[in-house]
Amino acid sequence: MAEVLRHRGIGTEAAGAGERPRRPSRRPRAHVAVFVAPFFVAFALFFLAPIGYAIHQSFFKLTSSGLGLTEPTLEFTGLGNYARALGDAAFTASIGRVLLFSLIEVPAMVVCSLALALLLDSARARFRAFFRVSFFLPYGVPGVIASLLWGFLYVPQTSPLVDALAAAGLPHDFLSPGMILPAIANIATWQFAGYNMLVLVAGLQAVPPELYEAARVDGAGELRIAWHIKVPLLRAPLILITVFTLIGTLQLFVEPLILKPMTTAINSDFTPNLAAYNQAFGQSDIHLASAEATLIAIMAFVISFGFLRLVNRKGNRAW
Amino acid sequence: MGSKVPGLARLTALAVAAGLAVAACGATEPEGGTAVGDPAQPVSLTFWSWVPNIQKAVDAFNASHPGIKVKLETITPGPDGGYAKMLAGVKAGNAPDVAQVGYDSLPSFLVNGALQDITEYAGDDAAKFVDWQWQTGVFGGKVYAIPQASGPMGFYYRKDLFDKWGIEAPKTWDDFAAAAKTIQAKDKKAYISTFAANQAPWMIALAQQAGQQWFGTEGDSWKVTIDNPDTRRMAAFWQKLLDDKLVKTEADMSNAWYKDLQTGAITGWIGGSWGDAIIRGNAPDTAGKWAVAPMPQWPGAAKTVSASWGGGSASAVLKGTKNAAAATEFAVWLNSAPESVNILLSAGYGWPSVKDTSQIPNLRKDDTVFPFYGGQNIWDVFKEADAAVTLDWRWPPVSDALYASLTDNAKAAVQGEGTLTDAFARTQQAMVEQMKAKGLSVTAGG
Numbered sequence: 090m091a092e093v094l095r096h097r098g099i100g101t102e103a104a105g106a107g108e109r110p111r112r113p114s115r116r117p118r119a120h121v122a123v124f125v126a127p128f129f130v131a132f133a134l135f136f137l138a139p140i141g142y143a144i145h146q147s148f149f150k151l152t153s154s155g156l157g158l159t160e161p162t163l164e165f166t167g168l169g170n171y172a173r174a175l176g177d178a179a180f181t182a183s184i185g186r187v188l189l190f191s192l193i194e195v196p197a198m199v200v201c202s203l204a205l206a207l208l209l210d211s212a213r214a215r216f217r218a219f220f221r222v223s224f225f226l227p228y229g230v231p232g233v234i235a236s237l238l239w240g241f242l243y244v245p246q247t248s249p250l251v252d253a254l255a256a257a258g259l260p261h262d263f264l265s266p267g268m269i270l271p272a273i274a275n276i277a278t279w280q281f282a283g284y285n286m287l288v289l290v291a292g293l294q295a296v297p298p299e300l301y302e303a304a305r306v307d308g309a310g311e312l313r314i315a316w317h318i319k320v321p322l323l324r325a326p327l328i329l330i331t332v333f334t335l336i337g338t339l340q341l342f343v344e345p346l347i348l349k350p351m352t353t354a355i356n357s358d359f360t361p362n363l364a365a366y367n368q369a370f371g372q373s374d375i376h377l378a379s380a381e382a383t384l385i386a387i388m389a390f391v392i393s394f395g396f397l398r399l400v401n402r403k404g405n406r407a408w
Numbered sequence: 409m410g411s412k413v414p415g416l417a418r419l420t421a422l423a424v425a426a427g428l429a430v431a432a433c434g435a436t437e438p439e440g441g442t443a444v445g446d447p448a449q450p451v452s453l454t455f456w457s458w459v460p461n462i463q464k465a466v467d468a469f470n471a472s473h474p475g476i477k478v479k480l481e482t483i484t485p486g487p488d489g490g491y492a493k494m495l496a497g498v499k500a501g502n503a504p505d506v507a508q509v510g511y512d513s514l515p516s517f518l519v520n521g522a523l524q525d526i527t528e529y530a531g532d533d534a535a536k537f538v539d540w541q542w543q544t545g546v547f548g549g550k551v552y553a554i555p556q557a558s559g560p561m562g563f564y565y566r567k568d569l570f571d572k573w574g575i576e577a578p579k580t581w582d583d584f585a586a587a588a589k590t591i592q593a594k595d596k597k598a599y600i601s602t603f604a605a606n607q608a609p610w611m612i613a614l615a616q617q618a619g620q621q622w623f624g625t626e627g628d629s630w631k632v633t634i635d636n637p638d639t640r641r642m643a644a645f646w647q648k649l650l651d652d653k654l655v656k657t658e659a660d661m662s663n664a665w666y667k668d669l670q671t672g673a674i675t676g677w678i679g680g681s682w683g684d685a686i687i688r689g690n691a692p693d694t695a696g697k698w699a700v701a702p703m704p705q706w707p708g709a710a711k712t713v714s715a716s717w718g719g720g721s722a723s724a725v726l727k728g729t730k731n732a733a734a735a736t737e738f739a740v741w742l743n744s745a746p747e748s749v750n751i752l753l754s755a756g757y758g759w760p761s762v763k764d765t766s767q768i769p770n771l772r773k774d775d776t777v778f779p780f781y782g783g784q785n786i787w788d789v790f791k792e793a794d795a796a797v798t799l800d801w802r803w804p805p806v807s808d809a810l811y812a813s814l815t816d817n818a819k820a821a822v823q824g825e826g827t828l829t830d831a832f833a834r835t836q837q838a839m840v841e842q843m844k845a846k847g848l849s850v851t852a853g854g
Contacts (some may be wrong), residue, residue, distance in 0.1 A: 351663070357812040
């Protein structure tokens with residue numbers, strides 16, 4: 090937790106003045122507090138408190154005895170739930186599965202959104218506004234609807250797509266164990282590539298036009314400009330969307346939940362989030378679910394900040 | 409839980425206990441049959457349920473019981489979060505007085521300390537209800553819930569296609585396998601049914617009918633016997649059908665399955681009594697072509713044996729209620745008054761838990777249901793099926809874990825990772841571990 094807070098600059102703010110050499114110490118002003126207080130109250134109530142409660146719950150377990158006819162007792166178990174979660178082969182397999190999924194989804198997402206952004210930004214692009222909206226539209230479709238929609242396209246009995254692919258002799262069993270991860274990656278990319286594209290387009294609009302003019306004077310074509318000017322200047326937004334996608338894949342939940350009834354390839358511990366959901370709402374074990382949720386959060390922090398450290402270490406800082 | 413004691417002896421013991429309780433309470437408690445509450449200051453009750461149209465039955469109760477005012481709150485179905493909400497409510501001290509709880513989940517509620525002992529108010533109502541259904545709400549001789557409805561199993565099939573291919577409704581499982589073969593020979597695209605690896609209650613019903621039950625008690629300890637010879641025989645039977653590709657493996661009650669029902673690619677379904685509405689609703693163009701037969705039997709069975717899909721549903725009185733007597737009266741009336749049962753039956757909630765169904769007009773003549781099944785009174789089939797459900801089935805206090813584990817293992821088997829027999833063995837192992845983790849005393853058997 091402290092790690093996050095430091096990164097968000099919250100802990101340092103609250104720590105007060107004095108020990109921080111970088112900024113000149115300022116006298117706290119009362120009217121500022123009035124404006125920021127509502128945020129901190131809401132933040133504490135709806136973000137910190139639930140997280141704190143979940144972590145607290147993760148240290149306990151309900152214990153029955155004998156046949157379980159008497160009321161169970163709440164026991165402190167320390168890190169017992171964490172040990173149980175990590176010792177559960179199904180849960181660790183689900184972590185492996187989302188990591189594998191990240192390997193498919195992150196590159197697919199970055200390449201797709203970059204390609205869309207560059208196409209829209211190219212000098213010859215026509216009807217830019219129309220295409221920008223079209224690419225962005227899937228983002229407006231709720232995840233549940235998107236999964237249902239693609240589900241219909243994946244199920245052989247209802248899909249025109251499967252028939253067409255089968256006729257052409259192409260692989261078309263999207264809901265088989267081997268194809269399920271790419272099939273989910275397809276839904277996620279379809280949904281979010283447009284959004285990530287907008288982030289990149291905004292980044293491109295910040296590029297001074299003189300750079301392009303200079304390149305053209307030097308005889309560079311569109312492809313060259315894209316590769317040597319646009320992509321390097323997009324470093325910061327590219328890292329941003331990579332981190333977004335990375336966190337999104339680790340939290341994969343809606344797509345497998347919706348596709349689960351349509352296939353035998355998705356079980357109740359398919360992703361860590363699904364496993365925690367199953368513990369909490371299927372098996373009423375709030376305590377184990379809290380431990381699993383905490384583990385997912387730690388994993389997301391470690392991996393996303395690890396990635397940021399990795400890309401920022403190689404010389405030029407991203408931001 | 410005393411599963412070794414025959415049902416009748418248990419009932420007698422219970423009736424005696426209830427009689428004593430009533431006698432002991434003397435004049436301070438109302439006699440059975442007398443309404444609780446004072447019309448001038450009615451007792452308020454909250455009732456949580458997800459059954460469609462149950463409001464009508466609640467309204468009828470309120471109209472006939474001026475001393476009690478029941479407020480219905482519709483919640484998400486139990487397995488989809490409703491149970492979590494109830495358990496959280498009990499913990500937080502704001503649970504409803506009465507709640508809809510599946511038979512399969514009652515032991516979990518008990519283990520979570522969420523059920524109120526209502527023996528003293530409900531003991532003498534036992535006679536109104538079908539024995540096995542009543543027993544699902546009784547633990548250690550104490551009553552915790554009033555049964556509402558069950559889902560006795562039958563075999564729905566496309567009579568027109570069976571007639572065309574010269575097949576009769578299978579009486580035994582051997583007939584079933586033979587029919588599966590004939591259907592595939594006559595039409596490559598048609599199957600007798602699907603093996604629904606997604607449906608734990610369905611697979612459990614198959615095992616329940618096969619013979620030896622899965623959960624029992626020995627003294628103060630649970631005994632888990634999922635991996636038993638009868639279940640293995642059932643698993644091997646379906647594994648052979650899977651190996652020979654005589655059944656489909658898609659999920660039932662999925663879009664793919666509905667489509668197959670419409671086109672005749674699926675020509676049969678071993679389903680619960682409430683399944684008639686599912687077929688009618690999803691394959692309306694096949695009206696008049698369906699029929700229902702009893703569940704196929706294992707060879708050598710002395711009498712017809714049936715099973716129930718996921719047990720059924722009960723009205724449980726939750727811990728924390730201040731009006732256990734009024735809550736019990738409501739629960740009993742809701743599930744036994746002919747007026748109420750008739751409303752619930754037409755809402756499609758399942759097979760009534762009351763013994764005497766002679767007062768339920770919809771069971772004799774149902775103009776919305778019977779024509780779809782070529783005029784057959786399908787309720788007759790389910791009435792017999794409900795009477796043929798085995799009495800000794802016990803749900804474990806971890807039924808949700810059982811469902812999750814069984815479907816995960818069966819799905820793996822359907823994909824070729826091991827066999828169905830392995831899937832049941834793995835489920836037994838998972839159940840023993842799960843119950844141990846909860847601190848329960850448990851042994852594995854077979």
